[in-house]
Amino acid sequence: MYAEYLLLENFIINFIILYVTKRFTRTDTSNIRLIISALIGAIYTLLVFVPSLYFMSNFIAKICISILLIIVAYNPIKLKKFIKLFTTFYTVSFVFAGGSFALFYLTNSRIYFGKGIFYIRDIAGFNPGFLVVGIIISLLFFKIAFQYIYSKLSKQNMYINLTVKLQNKKTKLKGLVDTGNSLMDPITNIPVIVVEFSAIKEILPISIQEIFTRYSENDLNLISEVMYKEDEILKFRLIPFKSIGMDNGMLLGFKPDEVILESDEDRKISNIVIGIYNNHLTKDNDYVALLHPEIIN
Numbered sequence: 001m002y003a004e005y006l007l008l009e010n011f012i013i014n015f016i017i018l019y020v021t022k023r024f025t026r027t028d029t030s031n032i033r034l035i036i037s038a039l040i041g042a043i044y045t046l047l048v049f050v051p052s053l054y055f056m057s058n059f060i061a062k063i064c065i066s067i068l069l070i071i072v073a074y075n076p077i078k079l080k081k082f083i084k085l086f087t088t089f090y091t092v093s094f095v096f097a098g099g100s101f102a103l104f105y106l107t108n109s110r111i112y113f114g115k116g117i118f119y120i121r122d123i124a125g126f127n128p129g130f131l132v133v134g135i136i137i138s139l140l141f142f143k144i145a146f147q148y149i150y151s152k153l154s155k156q157n158m159y160i161n162l163t164v165k166l167q168n169k170k171t172k173l174k175g176l177v178d179t180g181n182s183l184m185d186p187i188t189n190i191p192v193i194v195v196e197f198s199a200i201k202e203i204l205p206i207s208i209q210e211i212f213t214r215y216s217e218n219d220l221n222l223i224s225e226v227m228y229k230e231d232e233i234l235k236f237r238l239i240p241f242k243s244i245g246m247d248n249g250m251l252l253g254f255k256p257d258e259v260i261l262e263s264d265e266d267r268k269i270s271n272i273v274i275g276i277y278n279n280h281l282t283k284d285n286d287y288v289a290l291l292h293p294e295i296i297n
Contacts, residue, residue, distance in 0.1 A: 014038035037073035161262040169203035175289035185273040191292035199288035251275040
């Protein structure tokens with residue numbers, strides 16, 4: 001076993017795990033923090049082989065190191081955010097470890113397990129491509145598992161309050177995360193939140209409000225008049241969609257200044273499009289917006 005290989009392997013894997021954790025939890029942090037945290041984790045794998053530091057391989061030490069890595073990488077302020085990062089970090093780690101271990105087993109690679117760490121015994125005969133394939137397979141399994149679990153969540157847990165801001169105006173809405181909403185803006189390829197016109201009209205220009213009040217959904221007169229009246233401040237775009245009984249529907253959408261998803265730790269989104277639905281999304285008015293599932297991933 002060569003120390004430099006062990007250090008490099010663990011640094012790369014640690015960085016990927018930390019990066020995937022960042023993406024899945026939507027945590028705002030820099031790559032520099034991830035690199036430093038990944039390096040600390042890689043150095044730890046070397047320390048456990050020092051006889052005088054054998055105690056570093058016990059369960060409590062590993063938990064403490066994990067906590068240190070999360071603090072260095074993400075600097076979570078709230079306990080709930082830390083718990084979310086901690087659980088996601090370990091979930092990703094277990095998936096990566098399982099995927100890589102299974103691949104090594106299937107390819108008859110010689111690996112060694114000791115002091116709570118497994119590593120490649122014969123580094124000279126190891127093909128780095130195996131590690132890359134293992135990571136890709138693990139990512140695919142993780143994404144599939146995440147989507148499956150997410151689809152099983154009850155609607156109650158999928159309700160989200162949000163605030164839409166536009167030109168110094170704002171409105172608060174109750175939205176539903178809709179796994180069937182795959183609408184993307186065809187121009188910028190960013191997710192679309194479908195919102196009832198009645199819920200969003202107060203922040204729209206008066207001239208636009210009047211047009212939507214006169215016409216019904218998917219009306220060509222509405223589309224042509226809005227596109228004619230648009231100005232440089234608020235540019236509309238056409239969003240094609242399909243629904244029951246309508247194969248070629250068309251929504252008018254615009255890019256708000258900001259959307260805030262309300263929770264224990266509010267999250268601001270600027271790269272989003274609001275699609276205006278000139279009708280009701282539900283009969284009982286439980287919600288007035290349909291959120292793209294990618295927004296909360």
